[in-house]
Amino acid sequence: MRRAKISIVGAGNVGATCAHWCAAEQLGDIVLLDIPGDMADMPRGKALDLRQSSPIFGFDSNIIGTNDYADTAGSDVVVITAGIPRKPGMSRDDLLATNAKIMGLVCEQVAKSSPDAVVIVVSNPLDAMVQRALQVTGFPPNRVIGQAGVLDTARYRTFLAMELGVSVEDISALLMGGHGDTMVPLASCTSVGGIPISQLLSQDKLDAIIDRARKGGAEIVGLLKTGSAFYAPAGATAQMVEAVIRDKKRLIPCAAYCDKEYGVGGYYVGVPVILGTGGVEKIVELELTDSETAAFKKSVDAVKELVTAMAGLV
Numbered sequence: 006m007r008r009a010k011i012s013i014v015g016a017g018n019v020g021a022t023c024a025h026w027c028a029a030e031q032l033g034d035i036v037l038l039d040i041p042g043d044m045a046d047m048p049r050g051k052a053l054d055l056r057q058s059s060p061i062f063g064f065d066s067n068i069i070g071t072n073d074y075a076d077t078a079g080s081d082v083v084v085i086t087a088g089i090p091r092k093p094g095m096s097r098d099d100l101l102a103t104n105a106k107i108m109g110l111v112c113e114q115v116a117k118s119s120p121d122a123v124v125i126v127v128s129n130p131l132d133a134m135v136q137r138a139l140q141v142t143g144f145p146p147n148r149v150i151g152q153a154g155v156l157d158t159a160r161y162r163t164f165l166a167m168e169l170g171v172s173v174e175d176i177s178a179l180l181m182g183g184h185g186d187t188m189v190p191l192a193s194c195t196s197v198g199g200i201p202i203s204q205l206l207s208q209d210k211l212d213a214i215i216d217r218a219r220k221g222g223a224e225i226v227g228l229l230k231t232g233s234a235f236y237a238p239a240g241a242t243a244q245m246v247e248a249v250i251r252d253k254k255r256l257i258p259c260a261a262y263c264d265k266e267y268g269v270g271g272y273y274v275g276v277p278v279i280l281g282t283g284g285v286e287k288i289v290e291l292e293l294t295d296s297e298t299a300a301f302k303k304s305v306d307a308v309k310e311l312v313t314a315m316a317g318l319v
């Protein structure tokens with residue numbers, strides 16, 4: 006049987022760690038690509054190192070590193086983590102000019118080498134970068150998706166589990182909106198072992214957890230000092246890769262292109278989707294409360310502003 010082919014563009018912290026999770030989960034063969042230059046051999050070094058762990062963990066994936074898009078040809082999934090991460094004192098939006106240019110260069114190559122791939126964008130500012138990937142690849146919107154909601158929801162679930170002293174496995178939750186400080190955790194969709202969160206936690210404690218989840222990326226940047234989070238982001242991305250490769254039909258939050266859905270009007274924003282081999286197979290439209298609708302609109306407006314700013318930069 007043909008193994009799936011997964012290419013990861015950007016072999017830095019998120020890209021290489023995503024390759025690690027994908028290999029450990031035996032999702033397919035992996036190509037790690039990064040730019041030529043002084044560090045041209047780096048993706049080859051990381052790929053070889055990862056491959057040498059295969060006898061220990063028992064996976065048979067072929068893993069290569071390269072600077073050449075020809076090696077990524079015919080990928081089933083392309084993950085894009087190319088770009089700069091933020092440092093303390095920066096917002097994700099400060100990365101817009103640099104990463105929009107990088108995203109354009111990468112997507113021109115991806116469109117030529119893997120025209121049938123599902124593209125999963127990770128680079129920040131996420132919602133604008135996915136829009137850029139859609140513009141440049143010209144792929145149908147269901148095959149260009151952004152990773153943010155799985156990570157944001159995982160942070161929210163982690164903090165809830167820590168507060169309640171229960172297993173993360175029993176916490177079911179959902180966040181919507183852009184990947185920024187305006188993301189919208191839905192208390193109405195948060196439950197623990199089937200019990201609505203409102204029966205287990207006071208509103209004050211829940212608000213504090215929501216605030217920490219919103220600022221979860223900045224908290225890690227402040228601790229690391231040299232860059233941003235990568236273990237959880239890479240794990241979240243690998244979960245999306247798995248949903249596509251294995252046609253899992255996962256119902257998870259992703260940055261998906263919403264036109265009529267939620268009245269967004271042609272932008273990427275975090276919404277619950279069904280993710281399978283075709284990419285986004287369905288956007289699930291929920292009934293939101295008035296306050297959730299207002300928070301979602303604020304988040305969408307922030308994404309629109311960023312996309313408008315990007316148009317003047319590329």
Ligand SMILES: NC(=O)c1ccc[n+]([C@@H]2O[C@H](COP(=O)([O-])OP(=O)(O)OC[C@H]3O[C@@H](n4cnc5c(N)ncnc54)[C@H](O)[C@@H]3O)[C@@H](O)[C@H]2O)c1
Pocket residue numbers: 014015016017018019020038039040086087088089090091100104107110111126127128129130131152153156184232233234235238
């Ligand atoms: N969406 C999310 O949830 C999320 C989470 C974490 C990080 N991020 C973003 O992901 C991006 C990568 O983060 P990181 O920590 O891996 O950074 P990193 O600096 O460790 O790695 C980025 C890599 O991209 C490479 N690169 C730059 N230009 C390239 C090009 N034109 N072609 C191919 N590769 C290129 C760099 O050489 C580098 O190896 C950042 O923009 C960061 O903000 C997003």
Ligand SMILES: O=C(O)C[C@H](O)C(=O)O
Pocket residue numbers: 090091097129184221222223225226233234238
């Ligand atoms: O915070 C960042 O800049 C990286 C990423 O978006 C995150 O949420 O960890």
